Each structure stands twice: as structure tokens, then as C-alpha cells.
Amino acid sequence: MFLSVVLLWLCVCFIVLQLKSRRPKNFPPGPPILPLLGNTLQLSLENPLKDFERLRKSYGDVYSIFIGPKPAVIINGVKAIKEAMVTKARDFAGRPQDLFVNDVTKDKGVILADYGSSWREHRRFALMTLRNFGLGKNSMEDRIHEEIKYTVNTLEKSIGKTMSPQVMFHNAASNIICQVLFARRYEYDNALIKVIVRCFTENSRLANGPWAMLYDSFPLIRYLPLPFMKAFKNAETVENLVNEFVKEHKKTRVPGEPRDFVDCYLDELEKVGDDGSSFSEDRICLYALDLYFAGTDTTSNTLLTGFLYLMNYPHVQERCQQEIDRVLEGKDRVSFEDRHKMPYVQAVIHEIQRVANTVPLSVFHCTTKDTELMGYSIPKGTMIIENLTSVLITLNKKVRVWGTESQADLQSIQVVHRLGSGDSEIYLIKCPAIICIECPPSAKNASMVGVHNCYHHLMC
Numbered sequence: 001m002f003l004s005v006v007l008l009w010l011c012v013c014f015i016v017l018q019l020k021s022r023r024p025k026n027f028p029p030g031p032p033i034l035p036l037l038g039n040t041l042q043l044s045l046e047n048p049l050k051d052f053e054r055l056r057k058s059y060g061d062v063y064s065i066f067i068g069p070k071p072a073v074i075i076n077g078v079k080a081i082k083e084a085m086v087t088k089a090r091d092f093a094g095r096p097q098d099l100f101v102n103d104v105t106k107d108k109g110v111i112l113a114d115y116g117s118s119w120r121e122h123r124r125f126a127l128m129t130l131r132n133f134g135l136g137k138n139s140m141e142d143r144i145h146e147e148i149k150y151t152v153n154t155l156e157k158s159i160g161k162t163m164s165p166q167v168m169f170h171n172a173a174s175n176i177i178c179q180v181l182f183a184r185r186y187e188y189d190n191a192l193i194k195v196i197v198r199c200f201t202e203n204s205r206l207a208n209g210p211w212a213m214l215y216d217s218f219p220l221i222r223y224l225p226l227p228f229m230k231a232f233k234n235a236e237t238v239e240n241l242v243n244e245f246v247k248e249h250k251k252t253r254v255p256g257e258p259r260d261f262v263d264c265y266l267d268e269l270e271k272v273g274d275d276g277s278s279f280s281e282d283r284i285c286l287y288a289l290d291l292y293f294a295g296t297d298t299t300s301n302t303l304l305t306g307f308l309y310l311m312n313y314p315h316v317q318e319r320c321q322q323e324i325d326r327v328l329e330g331k332d333r334v335s336f337e338d339r340h341k342m343p344y345v346q347a348v349i350h351e352i353q354r355v356a357n358t359v360p361l362s363v364f365h366c367t368t369k370d371t372e373l374m375g376y377s378i379p380k381g382t383m384i385i386e387n388l389t390s391v392l393i394t395l396n397k398k399v400r401v402w403g404t405e406s407q408a409d410l411q412s413i414q415v416v417h418r419l420g421s422g423d424s425e426i427y428l429i430k431c432p433a434i435i436c437i438e439c440p441p442s443a444k445n446a447s448m449v450g451v452h453n454c455y456h457h458l459m460c
């Protein structure tokens, strides 16, 4: 009997050890891995950002964890992220294909498309078409000005009442991108847009929450009726709505005279015919939805953070207003070109983008071949997570305080942000004890001046 128990115990140990994932040779280090579970239980499922920071302290800027049985390399800090995403961009250009977000978007979008000809063709087409319809150009101004009228109107109507700026910003961002994609805008109380905004917001929350992490870690639970199923339902709802837009476009379009992104895609489909290109009718819907989602949630969350900060720092708001008034000189509309004369407003916008940290872990990448990073070996197909927070929120190095000879250890201060490049690198650092805006001459040259009162300009 005793022998049987020992043998059984040895068998169980052997099976468990066989199931245990192991780090390949010279793979980035990381915490001990549990069989099947990997490191999933050592991470907060709600918000793993603090865990990533803690692990960085133990294992350095490049380390690995196992999400269930799958390895992932976490990259932190400017040096490592730059080596991966700039110097070795092609090696790190893939996207993992077996995650919750891939399944929800049915692998037909562009953001999560893996590196290859289909991604290249669709990315090039998106960039070209979005540019033709005004993204990053002056013509976008008119759309934005038009939308601002509605936003101001909404704010005026809510004077003396409470309102949710989240919904308002979502609607505004959604309408601007919607006009580029589908040549239409919606009133803020439109039932259809409310459904789309709800689906986007819920899916964004689900994709960044514990259920997505569990879905990614344990493939066996994927078919169970758990809360992540809601994301598939939401995706189906918006897909059906966009399918209706596409059907309508097909009926009303004039070939060669595109009104929007969908018309351009339909024109392109006719042009490429059956020549084996990756363009296909069944991709239009999820492709457009991908851009819709990418452009709506990110922009509205950044705006939301921006307004929160401006409310908390009314003197910054006031200084922005003074600069805008000075540059406009009585004109009633600001133009895209005016930004060159508004260094303070531009610096505030940069700072808002930094503190908003809208996509803290970026979109996951994946290696396209066996490669190396900071001396470690990373096999093809490994999931790569860029910890953008590590770049936006802290910078682990010494800097010289501008105008003084003192050295500041950035770990002991709170927040750093780089403005400018090369010789005129300027860092904004949060020093709660000091209320001061400094403006180094090189900053003026680079059209960058101070931002917050709680921030100190420092130069490397």
C-alpha cells in the first residue's frame, strides 16, 4: 500500500514537472513558473501595472513571465523599448494571434493583424485613405470645428446640472472619425450611437480586465458562459450595424467618386479584382470598426484626462487661454497652423498625453524571427509587451537640473517627461515641493516652454 502511494506520488510529481513551462536558454529572467498556471496568479488580474513595476525592480528592464503556459517578454524603459521597436522593428513587428482580442475581432481588422503582406497592404491603405480624408491635414479642422459647436451646445445646456463628459467626448470623437469612415454624424442622444459607444466602452473594459487575462491564460475556459462572452455579443451588435452602413454604401455609391473610407475600400476591391490581394469584402466591416474603435476610445479618454487636469490646475487653463487669445487677436476660430505660435498649449497637450497614458501596455507585439534584445535570446513567436508606463511615468537615470549643477535622481522624484530631442532634451519632473516654471533658452529655441506649476524643467 505504502509503495503504491509513493509510486502514485512520484507519477503525479513527474506529470506536473513535465507540464511545467521552462524558459529557453538565455531567455530573459523572471519569477518561478507554476505548471499550467505560469505566473498568472502572481499578477493582479484587475491591474497588473504595479506587478510589472515590481518585477522590473527584481529582474531588470527585460524580463519574462508566463501567461498560463505561454511565455511573454516585458520590455521596460526607453533603451530596451527603442532597441526592440526602432532598431529591430521588423523582428518585433508581429502580433500574437491567440488572444481574447483576436477572437473578438475575428482576425479581420488591421490593428491586430500579424506582420505580413495582408497587414502591410491594409495598413498602407488605411494611412493613405485617412490622410486623403483629412487626418493630420487642415481639412480635418472643419470637421472638428463643426463638432465643437455641438460640444459647446451640450455644455451650455448642462449649465447648473451634472453631466457625464465621458459620453460627450466619446460622441464627439466618434462623430469625427465616423465622418471619415462612413460620411455621417449622429446627434449625441441618437439611440444607435449610444449602442455603439456602449459596446466600445464595455469591450474596452473587458479587454483590459481580469476576464480577458483568464481567457488568454486558460484556453479550456474559452467556451464557458463567463462574463467575457459579453464582448462577443457586443462585437456582433456593432458588426451588424456597420454591415447595414456598408450595404447602404453599395447601393448609393458612385464608383471612382468616394465619399468616405468605405467607398474607397469598395473602389479598391473593384480595382484589385481577383488578383490574389488581401482585400476582400468580408473584411470591410471589421476593418472599419477597428479604425473606429482605435480612433474613438483613445481620443476620448485622452480628452477626458486633459479636462480633468485643466480643472485641477485652473492657472494652467488660464495661461493656455491667454496664449490662445494673444495668437488669435480677435479671430473667432483657431486654425491647425496656429499651433506653431502656441508652444505653451502644445506643451500642455504633450503633458496631457503623457499623464493620460491611454494605452499603458501598448498593443501586444510578437517576434517575427529568433532575435536578441539587450543580450537575451528571444525565439520567434514570443509575445512582447511594451510597458509604456515605464517610459511615460518614470525614467531611471540621473539628470542635471537645468540652470544648476545639481544632480537629481529621477527615482526619488515622481514623474518625468521628455520634450524635444537631441541637444534640447527637456524633462518635466514632478516636484511637489517646488512650485515653479523654468524656461531654459534651448527650450525657447525648440518652441517648448514650461507646463505645470508643479513641474520643473530639467535638462539632461
Ligand code: HEM
Residues within 6 Å of the ligand: 110, 111, 112, 123, 126, 177, 291, 292, 294, 295, 296, 298, 299, 302, 358, 359, 362, 363, 364
Ligand atoms: C490619443 C489618441 C491615440 C492613442 C493614445 C493611440 C495609441 C496607439 C498605440 C499605443 C498603438 C500601438 C502601437 C504599437 O503597436 O506599437 C496604436 C496603434 C494603432 N492606432 Fe492608435 N492611438 C490614438 C489614436 C488613433 C487614431 C485617431 C487612429 C485612427 C483612426 C488610430 C489608429 C491606430 C492603428 C490603425 C494602429 C495599428 C497600427 C499598426 O498595427 O501598425 N489611433 N495606437
